[in-house]
Amino acid sequence: MRRTPHRRMLAATLFAACAALIPTAAAPAAAVQSARADDHDRHDLHTRHHLDDCPPGGLGPEVTARLDKAIEDVRRQADIPGVVVGLWMPGKGSYVRATGVADTATRRPMTADSYVRIGSETKTFTVTALLELVDDHRIRLDDPISRYVHGVPNGHRITLRHLAEMRSGLFPYSADPDFAHDLLSDPQRSFTPREVLAYGFRHPNTFAPGTQFQYSNSNLILLGLVIEKVSGQRLADFIDARVLHPARLHDTLFPQGAEFPEPHPRGYTNQTLTGAVADATDWNPSWAWAAGAMISNLHDLRRWAPIVATGTLLTPQTQAERLKTLPTGHPGLSYGLGIFNANGWIGHNGSIPGYETVTVYLPSQKATLVIMINTDITSGGQEPSTLLARAVTGVVTPGNVYDGAVAAR
Numbered sequence: 480m481r482r483t484p485h486r487r488m489l490a491a492t493l494f495a496a497c498a499a500l501i502p503t504a505a506a507p508a509a510a511v512q513s514a515r516a517d518d519h520d521r522h523d524l525h526t527r528h529h530l531d532d533c534p535p536g537g538l539g540p541e542v543t544a545r546l547d548k549a550i551e552d553v554r555r556q557a558d559i560p561g562v563v564v565g566l567w568m569p570g571k572g573s574y575v576r577a578t579g580v581a582d583t584a585t586r587r588p589m590t591a592d593s594y595v596r597i598g599s600e601t602k603t604f605t606v607t608a609l610l611e612l613v614d615d616h617r618i619r620l621d622d623p624i625s626r627y628v629h630g631v632p633n634g635h636r637i638t639l640r641h642l643a644e645m646r647s648g649l650f651p652y653s654a655d656p657d658f659a660h661d662l663l664s665d666p667q668r669s670f671t672p673r674e675v676l677a678y679g680f681r682h683p684n685t686f687a688p689g690t691q692f693q694y695s696n697s698n699l700i701l702l703g704l705v706i707e708k709v710s711g712q713r714l715a716d717f718i719d720a721r722v723l724h725p726a727r728l729h730d731t732l733f734p735q736g737a738e739f740p741e742p743h744p745r746g747y748t749n750q751t752l753t754g755a756v757a758d759a760t761d762w763n764p765s766w767a768w769a770a771g772a773m774i775s776n777l778h779d780l781r782r783w784a785p786i787v788a789t790g791t792l793l794t795p796q797t798q799a800e801r802l803k804t805l806p807t808g809h810p811g812l813s814y815g816l817g818i819f820n821a822n823g824w825i826g827h828n829g830s831i832p833g834y835e836t837v838t839v840y841l842p843s844q845k846a847t848l849v850i851m852i853n854t855d856i857t858s859g860g861q862e863p864s865t866l867l868a869r870a871v872t873g874v875v876t877p878g879n880v881y882d883g884a885v886a887a888r
Contacts, residue, residue, distance in 0.1 A: 538572040542875065546574055549870040554579055557858035557866055561589030561744050564871060565777050565849040575777070581744030581853065594730070594743040594776045595851045596764060597836045598829030601733075601773040602699050603787045606643050606817025608718050609702050610801060614794050617709050620816075627705045632684050639705065641688045642698040643816040644805060648686040651695035652679030653766075663752050666762040666832075669736060672700050675766055692807045692814060696770035699817075703769025714769055726786050731775040737763045739774065744853040746833020756856070759833030771831050777849055780838045784847040787818065788825040788840035811882050823879035824848065824872070828864055830855045835864035841879055848872065848881070 537543055546566070554562050561579035577591040612618045618627075624642060625634035632649065641647040652658055658678040662668065679697040686693070703714045710717045715733035723731050732740070739760065748759040764772040775783070785791070790798025804813035804820045811822040818827060826839035837850040850867050858866060868881040 538566075538568065538574050538875070543574060545874045546871060547576070549874050550576060550867060551578065553863070553866045553870050557863040558856070559852050559854055559863050559867075560747060561853045562867065563589060563591050563593060563595075563777055563849075563851040564867065565591070565781055566846070566871065566875065567781065568844060568846045568875065581742075583745065583747065589744055589853070590742060591777055592742060593851065594740045594774055595836060595853070596739075596746065596829075596831050596834040597773050597775050597780070597838075598767070598771045598831035598834060600775070600780075600827045600829035600836055600838055601767070601769065601771045602817045603783070603827045603838075604718050604722050604731075604733075604773060605699055605702055605706070605714070605769040606801070607722050607787060607792060608706050608714075609639065609643065610793050610797050610816065611721050612706065612709055614797050618705065620800065624701055624705070627708050628701055630680070631701065632680055633688065637688045639702065640816070642702050645692055645694050645698060645814055646689050646805070647695065647698050648684040648688050648691070648693070649695050649697045649701075650679045650682035650685055651693070651697055652676060652700070653696050655679060655682065658766075660752070662766055663750065666759065667737065668766075669763055670766040670768075672704055672768055675768070676700055692805065696767065699770035700768055706769075722792065725792060726783060728775070728779040728783060731773065731779045731783070733773050734764065736765065737761050747854045747856065748832035749856050750832045762832055764831060767831060771829065775836075777851060780836070780849045780851075781847055784826055784838050784840040784849065785845070787827075788842065809882075819883065821881050821883045823876075824881045824883075828862075828868075828883045830862060830864065835862060837864050837868045837881070837883065839868070839881065839883075841876060843879070844876065846876065 550562060550564055559579065560583050561581050563577045566574040575591055577589045579589045581587045581589045581593065613620060618639065620640040621638045623635050624631050624637050624639060628634065631637065637647045637649065652675045655678040658675065676697060706717055707714050718733055745758055745760045747756055749756050751757045790801065793801070801816040801818060804815040807814050813820045818825060821839065823843060824839035824841050828837040829835065832855055833853065835852050835855050837848065839848050840846070848868065848871060850864050852864055852867070854863060857863070865883050868883065872879060872881040
């Protein structure tokens with residue numbers, strides 16, 4: 480039997496969901512009733528795509544079989560309804576798999592052409608946009624946030640760099656119990672950036688700027704406001720013109736509300752007032768804004784991974800600043816400017832009620848990995864997308880096993 484979580488627990492789990500790097504506290508994983516392992520044979524879709532940089536024939540029957548088993552084992556053990564995995568390794572081959580169900584009621588199969596909410600992967604787009612303003616000489620990374628946004632606690636000492644690298648010390652608004660209650664009481668509610676920041680600003684800062692790492696969505700909301708102030712455009716419009724268009728990401732968008740292109744899977748969460756599993760597909764992601772509101776698909780995320788990891792849209796100098804990753808307190812994981820290095824894999828992951836994603840690039844092998852799932856319900860205290868990424872990389876890159884999880888503080 481599930482216990483009804485109190486408001487502080489709700490705040491902690493919601494913070495973890497959008498933070499994406501930070502798993503929720505260990506709790507019984509809620510079963511997503513219809514996502515049973517025996518759906519596998521009926522709803523499995525497995526294809527291997529021949530792409531420009533990948534030879535035909537995939538990764539070979541032995542590796543393919545090991546990947547099939549690793550993915551299906553995690554899907555069953557973590558009770559994940561539907562999974563999409565894409566892996567591209569130039570010189571070796573590629574692997575694309577969609578398995579499980581997109582809808583636990585109708586048993587509609589998961590498909591590789593699905594759109595999903597990408598949660599905190601939005602941060603890679605927001606920070607790329609910010610860094611383009613750096614390259615335009617319109618802002619500097621070491622400018623204080625107080626120059627652009629008034630009312631930030633200790634804002635005269637917190638720089639844009641501190642915000643982008645999660646070292647500001649600002650309390651994360653998504654960890655505030657009242658915010659969690661207000662959101663989960665009305666998931667269709669539209670929040671403004673200033674409204675969500677107010678939940679965090681009522682708390683004292685947690686440490687002096689630059690002295691520690693703490694994942695905080697408040698940081699990215701502020702960077703979104705900086706982009707709007709300096710550019711004179713809405714954040715969504717600036718990202719579309721300066722990031723999505725030049726990157727040719729035609730299926731990636733920053734929604735204004737709860738809109739969601741088809742096809743998309745239903746998304747399942749236990750981040751509810753009662754702790755019961757709910758369908759979060761049409762929840763309004765405005766509360767996550769610059770920190771986690773965007774939508775994409777496998778094709779675009781596959782394209783985005785090397786772009787963000789290698790700095791295609793930025794000057795070499797600015798990309799070098801971005802990749803100066805610092806320790807997070809979790810072995811094998813360091814964090815830079817809106818990007819992480821997880822044992823060699825560079826990129827980000829994302830989690831928002833109902834969905835999780837991982838989009839990472841391994842420069843040493845020019846390999847790209849994308850994972851998309853339709854639940855954020857933890858398994859054994861771990862995010863299911865992390866479990867999948869760890870299993871996949873354990874098969875194909877045993878010297879670089881992904882682990883994108885750090886402990887909440």
